[in-house]
Amino acid sequence: MAPKTFYAVIAGVGAGTGRSVALKFAKKYPVALLARKPESYQSIVAEIEKAGGTAIGISTDVTDQKSVEAAFVQLKKEEPFAKSGLAAAVYNASGALGHRTPFLETTIETFDLALAVNPRGLYFFAQSALPLLLASVPDSPIPPTLVVTGATASNRGSARFSAFAAGKFAVRGLTQSLSREFHPQGVHVAHVIIDAVIDIPRTKAYAVNNGAPDGKLSPDAIADEYWHLHNQHRSGFTQELDLRPYVEKF
Amino acid sequence: MAPKTFYAVIAGVGAGTGRSVALKFAKKYPVALLARKPESYQSIVAEIEKAGGTAIGISTDVTDQKSVEAAFVQLKKEEPFAKSGLAAAVYNASGALGHRTPFLETTIETFDLALAVNPRGLYFFAQSALPLLLASVPDSPIPPTLVVTGATASNRGSARFSAFAAGKFAVRGLTQSLSREFHPQGVHVAHVIIDAVIDIPRTKAYAVNNGAPDGKLSPDAIADEYWHLHNQHRSGFTQELDLRPYVEKF
Amino acid sequence: MAPKTFYAVIAGVGAGTGRSVALKFAKKYPVALLARKPESYQSIVAEIEKAGGTAIGISTDVTDQKSVEAAFVQLKKEEPFAKSGLAAAVYNASGALGHRTPFLETTIETFDLALAVNPRGLYFFAQSALPLLLASVPDSPIPPTLVVTGATASNRGSARFSAFAAGKFAVRGLTQSLSREFHPQGVHVAHVIIDAVIDIPRTKAYAVNNGAPDGKLSPDAIADEYWHLHNQHRSGFTQELDLRPYVEKF
């Protein structure tokens, strides 16, 4: 019998976007949170459970194929995920890699990590998630969805952002290709260009946009967008949108 | 005393996007519907009023500066618009102009009409709407919003679409400029690329996307997007998004 | 008998790009120079003739259909143009319209002029030039060419550049459409994004790029590009390229 219940999986969960997205999707779905370190997801799992939701955290290194595959294998064994269909997958892993580093000082380790966390990590995640999303198409009331987090560097290669630009451009190209291949099969694949500093604990001290109120992008606003994209009818899919504070220069 | 109530104005109202957008915004706001001919808005006004909403139709030629200005003058005299602030303005005027016409057969009348309905019409509409939207910034609970309808031709100049491409590219450039100027002042200006045939009475017979179900873009889906854009917090404005059916080639 | 000789026509001739383009193309072709005022082309005609070339200046208002048509009618009467085929047409009319003007202070006169000089002027020019370029395809040793001058505002609508952005986006869209329609017919249509302040008498005093040497774009460098585009084999047409000084921020 086809699954009647659905869940969401979010890769790249921490103090910012990932947490807000997890809390948002947890209002409707059990959520699986993938992060490298338990301390990145433990408090969010607790927060969700306290609010009456269901969440599981799985220590996952998105740069490691086996680790990503193992996470999805675990979901097939754990209830309520095992008996449910995958409704939404969010790839939010990123990392500020090589920012403001001159190219000739950018090491191959940094460059490789930018590729590993960005296109390769998305490759691993999508290889596991897309078959599950496809399998949910017949029964899901709304189109199963893969949302991918982009950045300013997704379509602008700035000076001294060589590694990050390579990684983010690659993610954009890969996501476009996935949209064109999987939209006709009923799976919605969307790319969101986050053109902003996100308002998270780590950026509290950053003087952004002259300290204007709401001058950093609220992670809750990002989560609202991802949730909105997930709820789009197949008659009207958005492939890409940008998101930035009202005061952001662009 | 500052206005506590708000309204919306929609230019380019007919059987498709304009009607759906009007119905959507009328659930929260009194709406003013601008269209060239009364038959384009009369039934929509009736539909809104029957559902308990408030609507006014104003015969307006967006290609005529005086006509657009007169529409806004009328709103300043009619209640509940006169005492309310403008919360949302939608520029949806377009028209399939010169489609599939070889350039050398495209008359200056067609070319001029494409410019008149697109960048010039938006210029007139925005000249009247933006001061009102700016005036609503202090009191509006969500950022006052101008949403502009684009098309496939907004960023792709196809062969034998010269007039339409000129008009739609111009609208995109103008809207980008308005976003960059008015976002920091608190008014959200967004551009939506409608990359699809819209599912309206006029296109019923069109064989689109091999007749796939939901293969045309539902005008209600467009209205949902416009409403969503209007509700974005100033911490995260979208400047541009695309929208197309899952089966649409792009 | 088919024409064995060819000429070039350049619209928008003044002290900068137009002059350099005229001098460059005059090394191979008789050139017709279209400008609103005789003082814009007289000295260039003299310069070309002194160097042994052939040139004619025609007072032409590109915003006036009849004026543009009259210019081409005159060319059909004047030798050596009358007996020659059109090998290259350059649309270089522009004008800094509404630069740095807030949208609400941008008059409809300015906005209209931006549309008139940009997409409408190109429409008139292309309506006259393209039939002649098409007619040259069989006999021209290199593909007949239409080159169109763009600007930073061609694909970036900056704040307070609303009129200019509308005009330049429109030109880009129109040119793309022309490329897609006329390339398969053997006429090369190219768009050049001039992302720079051009080094002309009028800009001598501008402090650009901190006064770096070669920090403004040499009009001769632009002319070299246009000439190069004209000489591309039909096996490899460039539709668009950008051009800016090495020190230009972008």
Add this chain to the structure above:
Amino acid sequence: MAPKTFYAVIAGVGAGTGRSVALKFAKKYPVALLARKPESYQSIVAEIEKAGGTAIGISTDVTDQKSVEAAFVQLKKEEPFAKSGLAAAVYNASGALGHRTPFLETTIETFDLALAVNPRGLYFFAQSALPLLLASVPDSPIPPTLVVTGATASNRGSARFSAFAAGKFAVRGLTQSLSREFHPQGVHVAHVIIDAVIDIPRTKAYAVNNGAPDGKLSPDAIADEYWHLHNQHRSGFTQELDLRPYVEKF
């Protein structure tokens, strides 16, 4: 004493673009040809030498950091390269990787190879070439240049081209970043979007553009463009251009 002679290095030399570029640049410079296998460069070296030029072939695996570094070490030991400055570097390595393969059938080996040949290979090549190009700035009569070969997939992620799109988008992002960082230092970095099937022995049998004459892109036309880019004055650098046959759909 500063070098008075200059050379060029080309990575990714085979029967098509690489050969034509090598022959073109060899008319002015000694050229170093980097390719994985000797059979890819041997006949070209012979062809250049027969024509009176100077060439060296170095077996190089662009996906291997040590191999790329070793190639440049060898150039520092071999005359006339050792005593010369680097004037031009061309990164042309690519490879049709995963073309028309559904994403779920695209192996990690293919995906990794697409990243290895594209952004990682360019990273290695640029790490070695850019310091040499920078060193040539003071003495080179024209700006030292790095030209990078792109493809249709550089800014379009087509369905079933996931690996290739990831690789080519990454190269575009990386190249943009290098342009923005190195242009102000006097090194020209350009990206060429080859939007075509190239006319080489391997594609002879391909029915492209309905078999139209010149319906495939001539590698000599590509070489002409690269040479032209190398010769641009610093007053006007092109960062990106496209190139496709007149009959190519785009």
